[in-house]
Amino acid sequence: MARVVLLLRGVNVGGVTVRSADLRTLLADAGLGEVRTVLASGNAIVDASDASAAARTAEAALEERxxxxxxxxxxxxxxxxxxxDAYPFAEDDEHTPYVVFALDDGVLERxxxxxxPEELLLAGDVLHWSNPKGHTLDSPVGIAVARIGKESTTTRNVRTLRRVLAAG
Known part of the structure; x- marks a missing residue:
């Protein structure tokens, strides 16, 4: 068994509300062990033998519910x-540090x-992105994520990821 982080895409924004308590119960009822939720933005940590299988299990349970x-x-x-640890850009008060995760093959490359002009680095199966604060949605990368990766990516602030790791 390993500790597996599950990052839900598009919850608690745009009309889909998944309360942390409901998410914990749903994931536990789906057979995922020792469920913890972190923040109210679709982050969970579970015990599972395989990260991809845990994600598929969570998707099926969420769709059913x-x-x-x-x-x-x-x-x-x-x-x-x-x-x-590999986030390559400086973190300061003028930028928001993001990691974009692929849910489908090839989307990050596109x-x-x-x-x-934003700092952007494709690093294996993630995209590191440093964005000027206040311009996430109207920046060139923000627009590309919405246009190309809307259903095929999930994005997290690096600071959020650190909180997820601390809860793990």
Missing amino acids: FGRRIRVHGQTIEALQAVV IAETET
């Missing part, structure tokens, strides 16, 4: 720690082709 597909990215705590 909410009647629509809610995509989930699964990754071991150790793999997520490596992603956070987003990484965006011509942008």
Whole structure:
């Protein structure tokens, strides 16, 4: 068994509300062990033997409960720690540090082709992105994520990921 982080895409924004207590119960009832939720933004930590299988289990349980597909990215705590440790850009008060996770093959490569003044680095199966504060949605990368990766990515602030790791 490993500790696996589950990152839900598009919950608690845009009309889909998944309360932390409900998410804990739903994931536990789906057979995922020792469920913890972190913040109210679709982050959970579970015990599972396989991160991808845990994500698929969570997706199936969420779809059954909410009647629509809610995509989930699964990754071991150790793999997520490596992603956070590898964040290549300076963190300051003028920028928001993001990591974009792929839910479908090839999507990050297409987003990484965006011509942008923002700092952006494709690193294996994640996209590191430093964005000027206040311009996430109207920046070239933000627009590309919405256009190209709307249903195929989930994005987290690096600070949120650190809180998830601390809860793990």
